[in-house]
Amino acid sequence: MARTHILEESGDQASPAGRIEHKNIVIVGAGFAGIGLAIKLREAGFDDLVILERADDLGGTWQANTYPGCACDVPSHLYSYSFAPNPNWSRTYGKQQEILEYLRSVATEHDLALQIRYGAEVLDARWDDSQSIWRVETPGGLLTADFLISATGVFSDAKYPALPGLETFAGKTFHSLHWDHEHDVTGERVAVIGTGASAVQFVPEIQPKVGTLTLFQRSAPWIVPRMDRTTSALERTVLRRLPLVGKAIRGGYYTLIEGFGLIGFVDNRFRHPYELLGKWQLRRQVRDPELREKLTPDYMIGCKRAIFSDAYLPALDQDNVEVVTAAIARVRPHSIVTSDGTEHQIDTIIYGTGFESVPGAFERFVGRDGRTAAEVYEKRPQSYLGAALAGFPNFFCTLGPFGAAGNQSAIFMIESQIAYIVDALKTMRSRGAQRVEVRPEVQEAFLEEMAERSRSTVWLTGGCQSYYTTADGHNAGLYPNWSFEYRRRTSRFDAESYEVSA
Secondary structure: OOOOOOEEOOOOOOOOOOEEEEEEEEEEOOOHHHHHHHHHHHHOOOOOEEEEEOOOOOOOHHHHOOOOOOEOOOOOOOOOOOOOOOOOOOEOOOEHHHHHHHHHHHHHHOOOHHHEEEOOOOOEEEEEOOOOEEEEEEOOEEEEEEEEEEOOOOOOOEOOOOOOOHHHOOOEEEEHHHOOOOOOOOOOEEEEEOOOHHHHHHHHHHOOOOOEEEEEOOOOOOEEOOOOOEOOHHHHHHHHHOHHHHHHHHHHHHHHHHOOHHHHHHOHHHHHHHHHHHHHHHHHHOOOHHHHHHOOOOOOOOOOOOEEOOOHHHHHOOOOEEEEOOOEEEEEOOEEEEOOOOEEEOOEEEEOOOEOOOOHHHHHEEOOOOOEHHHHHHHOOOOEOOOEOOOOOOEEEOOOOOOEOOOOOHHHHHHHHHHHHHHHHHHHHHHOOOEEEEOHHHHHHHHHHHHHHHOOOHHHHOOOOOOOEOOOOOEOOEOOOOHHHHHHHOOOOOHHHEEEEO
């Protein structure tokens, strides 16, 4: 299956020697998915591979996001590889730097240094149908590959709001994904736009430092208790000596989080205990009745991402904080004016507005018919099992549309996709096949199944708008079933669903 030769080329695409490097497998992204893929592919005997990473370090989301308070919202024992348990987590929920160090240690343990190329952003990746190869442009030049695997993740490109007059603002602006650590907000009049998971984490960190904090809220998030704590030395010792205890803890967290599916896609009446918990948290932590009313969500829990936090609500109930629910009408050089005519004096604007729904790299993956993966996605979120895409031969991905879960750790879904992709390549190797592409009719049947199962989900009927849904009100890509059912479906490569040829 592998073609480890060097292709002869002429013209601008060629190296000075007229030779282009060829790899069996090119993986795009060195986050959790890319690192896990490389490890499992090498274990299966696929050594001719490279990971292209645009940053100067591995880690993906956990390398890029360095804002104050950045941490995981899934317990660390579950938000880690099942094949690389870590008994040494310092907290229930790992913080950014600790998660990044974990990923570095796993990569080092599996000797991935030579497989990762940094500063190697994919500028263009184009399928060559005549030679059945991918042609991949990077700042370092062109290389070709038999297989292209996207492991870019879904939180890789910042999303900015369109605000009239923003270009006139004289102060500092930045997004949580690109936190400006050189800028000191101490004593400043700071505006935070957005109330998603990132804002919920950084607001409590900056609130005690700023002069005033004005939070512009489009809709109030559901906040439920996080119950984070430090782990003791005794706990870590037990986990090191008794690995089965760690597996049991992981299993317990898996079961607990999987239960959110009862709200998501089983019956939204299961939401009531969770909503009562959120309302209890709000009443307990916010003294001001008027503020409490602003912070009470007007949609069903689970309609958009519920957030675990014990610090966010108390931070908003402070004298130097104002929560503004009126829409932003205009930005001026030193202020923000809302639709009710109020002018808020501002020195710095911080965006907590989340991420683009389509990873930027998808705009540069060009399939068999000349369309990019982003163009295909924008027409309608689509894939097969979140791992393959019709019209894109020898292409696989992780966390593609309908390959992510609203009720489970992303790592569980990623590991399911890794197993599926590795089995696909092993199947091709055993058959001596060179080309694979999911059948369009199989993908269409899968999408129809996803649409039918999504009709009564809380994501579509819960009374909100979020990145869980498309602009026209359809499921944007969450898998509307149990994650263990997804694990079963991806436990083997279903070659009968694909065109597989020599």
